[in-house]
Amino acid sequence: MSIRPMNLEDFPETSFEDMESTFGKVNGNEEREPAPVSPLGRNHGILPTPSSVSSNGTTFSNSKDKRLSVGSSSRTDEEGEEDEEDFLNDFEEFQGKKDNIDDAFKTYFNLNDNNNKNYTNDKSNKNDKSNKSNINDDNDNNELYKQKNTDLTRDIDEKLNLRSSRRSHRLKQQQSMMELKPHLKPSTSFSRIPNSLSAGDLRIRPNASVRFKKSMPALSNFNGTIREEDEAKHDLPTLKRPQRFLDDFEESGEEEEPDDKDFVFDESLIQPQFLNKASESPLRLSPSQYDIIRDDTLLTPRLHRRHRDWNSKDKLDSFKERRKSQQHQQQQRRKGYFHNHNHRPQTSSRIQIIKQEIDQNTPIKNGRMYYNPKTMKWEGNEHILDKFNKVESQDEKPLLIKTRTSAQEPLNSATEASDTENTSKRTSNRTNNKQSHNRIVGKMMFDEENLKWVNIDENEEEDPFANIEDVVPPPAAADFDDTLGENTLKAPSSRININNNKHISPFLRSHSQLLPSGASSLDRLNSSATTRYHSVGFTRSDNSDPQFQLNSRQLEKFWHEENKWSRKVGAWFIMGDSSDAQPTDFTDSNEVKNPRSFMYEIRNMVLNSTR
Amino acid sequence: MDNSGQEVQGHQHQQQQPTNVKVKNQVEVQIGLVGDAQVGKTSLMVKYVQNVFDEEYTQTLGVNFLKRKVSIRSTDIIFSIMDLGGQREFINMLPIASLGSSALVFLFDLTRPETLTSIKEWYRQAHGLNERAIPVLVGTKYDLFVDLDPVYQEQLSRASMEYAQVMDAPLIFCSTAKSINVQKIFKVALAKIFNLTLTVPEINEIGDPLLIYSSLGNKRSRGISR
Numbered sequence: 102m103s104i105r106p107m108n109l110e111d112f113p114e115t116s117f118e119d120m121e122s123t124f125g126k127v128n129g130n131e132e133r134e135p136a137p138v139s140p141l142g143r144n145h146g147i148l149p150t151p152s153s154v155s156s157n158g159t160t161f162s163n164s165k166d167k168r169l170s171v172g173s174s175s176r177t178d179e180e181g182e183e184d185e186e187d188f189l190n191d192f193e194e195f196q197g198k199k200d201n202i203d204d205a206f207k208t209y210f211n212l213n214d215n216n217n218k219n220y221t222n223d224k225s226n227k228n229d230k231s232n233k234s235n236i237n238d239d240n241d242n243n244e245l246y247k248q249k250n251t252d253l254t255r256d257i258d259e260k261l262n263l264r265s266s267r268r269s270h271r272l273k274q275q276q277s278m279m280e281l282k283p284h285l286k287p288s289t290s291f292s293r294i295p296n297s298l299s300a301g302d303l304r305i306r307p308n309a310s311v312r313f314k315k316s317m318p319a320l321s322n323f324n325g326t327i328r329e330e331d332e333a334k335h336d337l338p339t340l341k342r343p344q345r346f347l348d349d350f351e352e353s354g355e356e357e358e359p360d361d362k363d364f365v366f367d368e369s370l371i372q373p374q375f376l377n378k379a380s381e382s383p384l385r386l387s388p389s390q391y392d393i394i395r396d397d398t399l400l401t402p403r404l405h406r407r408h409r410d411w412n413s414k415d416k417l418d419s420f421k422e423r424r425k426s427q428q429h430q431q432q433q434r435r436k437g438y439f440h441n442h443n444h445r446p447q448t449s450s451r452i453q454i455i456k457q458e459i460d461q462n463t464p465i466k467n468g469r470m471y472y473n474p475k476t477m478k479w480e481g482n483e484h485i486l487d488k489f490n491k492v493e494s495q496d497e498k499p500l501l502i503k504t505r506t507s508a509q510e511p512l513n514s515a516t517e518a519s520d521t522e523n524t525s526k527r528t529s530n531r532t533n534n535k536q537s538h539n540r541i542v543g544k545m546m547f548d549e550e551n552l553k554w555v556n557i558d559e560n561e562e563e564d565p566f567a568n569i570e571d572v573v574p575p576p577a578a579a580d581f582d583d584t585l586g587e588n589t590l591k592a593p594s595s596r597i598n599i600n601n602n603k604h605i606s607p608f609l610r611s612h613s614q615l616l617p618s619g620a621s622s623l624d625r626l627n628s629s630a631t632t633r634y635h636s637v638g639f640t641r642s643d644n645s646d647p648q649f650q651l652n653s654r655q656l657e658k659f660w661h662e663e664n665k666w667s668r669k670v671g672a673w674f675i676m677g678d679s680s681d682a683q684p685t686d687f688t689d690s691n692e693v694k695n696p697r698s699f700m701y702e703i704r705n706m707v708l709n710s711t712r
Numbered sequence: 713m714d715n716s717g718q719e720v721q722g723h724q725h726q727q728q729q730p731t732n733v734k735v736k737n738q739v740e741v742q743i744g745l746v747g748d749a750q751v752g753k754t755s756l757m758v759k760y761v762q763n764v765f766d767e768e769y770t771q772t773l774g775v776n777f778l779k780r781k782v783s784i785r786s787t788d789i790i791f792s793i794m795d796l797g798g799q800r801e802f803i804n805m806l807p808i809a810s811l812g813s814s815a816l817v818f819l820f821d822l823t824r825p826e827t828l829t830s831i832k833e834w835y836r837q838a839h840g841l842n843e844r845a846i847p848v849l850v851g852t853k854y855d856l857f858v859d860l861d862p863v864y865q866e867q868l869s870r871a872s873m874e875y876a877q878v879m880d881a882p883l884i885f886c887s888t889a890k891s892i893n894v895q896k897i898f899k900v901a902l903a904k905i906f907n908l909t910l911t912v913p914e915i916n917e918i919g920d921p922l923l924i925y926s927s928l929g930n931k932r933s934r935g936i937s938r
């Protein structure tokens with residue numbers, strides 16, 4: 102499920118009931134169900150937006166849904182084509198039931214216009230055609246606009262997003278006048294389009310009172326109006342500016358930038374010890390201490406290791422894409438109006454074949470490419486292959502260097518004693534090994550006990566950083582408000598949370614990294630080695646004294662969130678302690694192996710309740 | 713720099729109707745399918761357009777050409793799919809499939825790793841003819857792929873991911889026979905062409921029919937706007 106970039110602060114009042122119902126439905130579809138339309142979406146012809154903050158519970162969005170779906174479905178019927186709603190719903194831009202969604206395409210044309218401007222000197226006839234046929238209503242305006250458009254104004258416009266918004270505005274007006282359809286927010290600027298379509302968005306803007314409808318009872322002494330102003334004032338600048346600001350510093354792609362761009366390079370300045378030295382690979386490392394393996398997984402971070410069983414042919418149905426068109430047509434036939442639109446659309450799906458007109462031995466030139474009939478290849482553009490070769494060449498492959506595991510360990514695992522015995526043996530083995538050979542490199546020795554390098558001569562070890570004070574961590578991240586002089590509360594109680602986090606997060610990570618995913622919870626409890634490893638990290642949090650500055654707004658928000666959450670899930674499972682403390686609770690169910698299985702249980706309950 | 717990527721043609725048909733006045737935009741998007749012989753280009757195209765799958769192999773003697781209309785509210789998108797015969801003798805017709813295409817789908821057979829290797833050549837040639845088209849890397853016959861050794865599956869998945877990264881192309885494993893990820897190929901292509909945000913969840917666990925697109929294939933479309 103993709104989470105749209107959305108300013109959650111904008112929708113603080115959406116209650117959890119709303120969130121879960123929408124979430125549940127979308128999730129249900131996501132379950133390997135390739136036709137991503139929920140039952141509700143089918144009825145209305147429209148999918149509820151997957152935004153976690155939108156609600157379909159309000160009359161606002163529902164009425165709009167219905168009204169628009171009538172119009173669009175009739176249009177689809179006319180085409181007698183495949184179910185387009187289904188098609189649309191996979192695009193974020195089209196989920197919002199907005200009828201003038203052609204904006205996206207218009208952007209494309211607008212952008213093309215710009216492009217054409219840039220490359221006017223080599224206009225192909227195609228280009229001309231597209232220029233002429235482009236949104237012909239706008240052509241006059243476009244021409245006018247192009248003439249006026251100096252580089253400076255374009256630059257400014259781009260920055261302010263003025264042009265696009267103006268254009269989109271104009272287009273919208275035109276359409277709305279033609280179609281006589283009401284638009285809730287004709288003034289929405291183009292820059293907002295990716296997010297602007299959700300029902301949630303539509304709901305908030307026009308009337309602030311609607312916003313608080315659901316959670317009002319919980320907010321008896323809370324003034325919503327003031328809060329909204331706050332948000333408008335503070336959140337917009339603080340949240341948006343850094344993003345654009347950071348863009349300025351973003352490094353461009355590596356291929357665009359030559360390596361020596363930032364250097365004044367003079368070979369004579371290179372120190373002689375670096376010159377003409379064969380590149381030393383990490384392979385010179387002693388193989389008795391390290392294992393060196395190729396680790397191609399680093400190159401494909403987007404691929405995830407498989408944890409489940411491998412797919413077999415009979416399982417493939419779960420991935421199957423269901424064509425909604427067939428169901429759709431059947432429905433229409435049942436309703437009895439299908440025959441009206443039975444004729445195929447103009448673009449018939451009849452296959453055509455373009456056959457060779459010229460002899461294949463004729464050399465052809467096209468742009469920078471040249472067809473060589475002897476090799477039967479197009480020649481040119483060879484440099485693009487370098488990129489592939491780079492990936493394949495050995496020296497660009499990542500290597501993973503691991504400390505060599507002891508020889509006894511595989512033996513142990515081969516015997517496969519019971520889990521608990523095994524782990525205890527392993528840990529004892531490890532401690533033995535540690536004592537047997539302490540690693541010494543230069544004047545440093547590895548202290549296996551505390552997992553750090555120490556100077557052999559302990560007297561010599563002095564902390565060069567002794568005089569530098571530790572930097573106190575900044576107040577809570579969201580406190581941009583400080584600079585604006587808003588009232589802030591110091592909440593020392595939140596320190597506990599922070600400490601807790603510090604304890605928990607490395608601990609969790611150690612599980613995921615060091616233990617195979619299938620490890621039972623018993624294993625986790627017994628793995629003293631991992632806990633000890635991370636105990637090093639604890640010392641810091643004990644010394645420091647972080648203080649959190651939370652303003653009243655945030656505290657209030659936390660309070661409401663917490664209330665909602667506990668109201669929703671408080672009765673479902675014992676709060677506070679997780680499965681690790683009470684593994685017996687789960688022994689009855691079949692899912693002992695997954696201590697988080699209760700999460701799925703909750704999810705199923707939510708899904709069932711929404712059906 | 714040539715403008716061969718500027719193939720999307722916009723038309724506005726004004727259909728004056730007595731009852732309601734409609735503005736119908738029509739956008740034609742050409743998509744080229746290239747790849748070695750017998751990887752399943754024609755099958756994919758026919759499956760997508762007509763939803764039929766024929767096990768029997770028919771050699772493409774040139775460029776197959778098929779259209780499919782997809783209506784998005786008041787916009788008709790017409791996919792013109794150009795499927796180039798995979799045999800060497802037709803490669804001189806590569807410009808037909810390549811020039812004017814907004815997206816180029818590079819297909820390889822998941823059960824024949826050599827077809828992935830030759831993607832390099834296909835990419836070099838097609839990209840040389842039209843460097844503005846958005847590449848999409850598609851592995852076909854996923855239904856046969858799952859029967860193969862898991863080690864091979866992992867190797868091939870990683871290799872194709874590396875190719876996809878080099879090409880900056882979304883990566884999709886599909887099965888025309890089992891209707892897996894066929895529609896998605898064209899949705900992803902459309903999303904990349906028009907800079908839309910697709911909400912289909914990605915599939916990125918090795919062994920599953922991979923569908924990885926969100927971070928790939930975005931450079932070109934961004935390039936247009938600058």
